[in-house]
Amino acid sequence: MTHSRIAGIGHYVPDNIYTNEDLAKFMDTSDEWIQERTGIKERRFATKHEETTATLGARASRIAIERAGTTAEEIDFIIFATLSPDYYFPGSGVILQRELGITKTEIGALDVRNQCSGFIYALSVADQFIKSGMYKNILVVGAEMHSSGLEFNTRGRGVSVIFGDGAGAVVLQPTDEAGKGILNSELHSDGTNAEMLSLLSPGSHGGYHHDDKEQFGFPDKDQLGEIFVTQKIVDDGFLYPHMDGKSVFKKAVVKFPEVITSSLAAVGKTPADIDMLIPHQANLRISQFVQKVLKLNDDQVFNNIQKYGNTTAASIPIALSEAWEQGKIKDNDLVCLAAFGSGFTWGSVVISW
Ligand code: ACO
Numbered sequence: 001m002t003h004s005r006i007a008g009i010g011h012y013v014p015d016n017i018y019t020n021e022d023l024a025k026f027m028d029t030s031d032e033w034i035q036e037r038t039g040i041k042e043r044r045f046a047t048k049h050e051e052t053t054a055t056l057g058a059r060a061s062r063i064a065i066e067r068a069g070t071t072a073e074e075i076d077f078i079i080f081a082t083l084s085p086d087y088y089f090p091g092s093g094v095i096l097q098r099e100l101g102i103t104k105t106e107i108g109a110l111d112v113r114n115q116c117s118g119f120i121y122a123l124s125v126a127d128q129f130i131k132s133g134m135y136k137n138i139l140v141v142g143a144e145m146h147s148s149g150l151e152f153n154t155r156g157r158g159v160s161v162i163f164g165d166g167a168g169a170v171v172l173q174p175t176d177e178a179g180k181g182i183l184n185s186e187l188h189s190d191g192t193n194a195e196m197l198s199l200l201s202p203g204s205h206g207g208y209h210h211d212d213k214e215q216f217g218f219p220d221k222d223q224l225g226e227i228f229v230t231q232k233i234v235d236d237g238f239l240y241p242h243m244d245g246k247s248v249f250k251k252a253v254v255k256f257p258e259v260i261t262s263s264l265a266a267v268g269k270t271p272a273d274i275d276m277l278i279p280h281q282a283n284l285r286i287s288q289f290v291q292k293v294l295k296l297n298d299d300q301v302f303n304n305i306q307k308y309g310n311t312t313a314a315s316i317p318i319a320l321s322e323a324w325e326q327g328k329i330k331d332n333d334l335v336c337l338a339a340f341g342s343g344f345t346w347g348s349v350v351i352s353w
Pocket of ligand 1: 028029030033034037038116157158159161162197243244245246248249252281282283285310312340341342
């Protein structure tokens with residue numbers, strides 16, 4: 001039976017390093033507070049007006065494509081995961097296609113909006129396309145330019161110190177080698193508390209999901225007028241991400257171990273069999289908690305949030321690429337990718353490398 005395998009992988013992070021001390025110049029925060037709560041020491045921010053989410057994705061993609069021994073013209077489908085797209089629409093997949101100069105083949109491009117678990121969802125979708133025989137050379141990208149939409153002042157400090165910019169990409173191809181490649185993927189969601197980790201506007205909600213409709217400054221129901229963005233939405237910061245950090249933490253530390261254990265069990269494995277776990281780099285404390293619950297040693301878990309912050313959809317492919325470049329992932333290793341994030345959505349992919 002045909003499986004899909006990662007034929008090439010690459011990542012790109014912008015050159016500009018912002019330490020915790022650098023952020024403390026813009027808001028009331030400290031290196032100690034940020035490191036203690038999140039493990040983050042520094043993050044990268046893209047150069048405004050010169051880089052975008054799609055251009056970051058393109059840089060990672062070129063590396064992955066070259067390492068896969070293929071060319072951009074031979075890519076037959078694009079899947080792009082991000083929560084910080086170049087435009088509200090069209091999606092960044094088509095912008096990436098243009099950036100890579102894929103103009104003649106008119107291949108499909110799909111955008112995935114599953115935030116922190118976006119790359120897991122994208123990889124799982126790509127895996128199904130390969131297994132069905134529909135495509136043979138899929139480019140899967142996770143990229144974020146958070147710095148374009150964070151509030152760098154004391155009001156936004158609970159969120160803005162956590163996120164960073166970057167991109168990772170893989171090329172997925174079929175293999176008939178038994179027991180190799182993607183062995184299993186599992187996807188979950190629970191929309192009960194969808195607003196706990198969210199960016200509410202611009203959007204069509206018009207206050208519908210909220211008890212206090214006044215808070216957004218929308219015009220009356222019968223009055224024609226914009227609800228996408230109002231002056232109050234701008235003034236009150238609804239254009240910025242909102243996070244109930246404690247609730248996210250509590251749910252994440254349950255769902256991460258649950259989905260990892262269950263997707264491994266589906267292929268007859270247990271956490272002890274993992275050679276490398278690449279958790280979404282949400283927060284070092286979450287990763288450490290998950291490591292402890294699953295009884296994994298330090299060599300079995302890869303973390304790089306200390307250097308890059310949380311890059312949401314990009315964090316898994318960046319970490320996977322870096323671990324691979326450092327020789328920490330070898331042929332036949334059992335690699336487990338897992339994510340939890342906004343939605344809430346979560347999932348896991350098990351790979352025999
Ligand atoms: N610097 C200094 N003080 C801050 C900062 C900051 N950057 N941010 C918030 N504070 C203050 C708050 O104002 C508050 O002050 P107060 O007590 O005077 O009101 C105090 O610190 C505590 O704030 P909390 O929000 O309660 O801080 P908490 O201890 O919960 O830590 C954190 C916040 C790190 C976000 C934590 O809740 C957490 O780890 N949550 C997990 C969620 C997460 O990591 N999300 C990542 C993105 S989502 C994802 O990828 C899944």
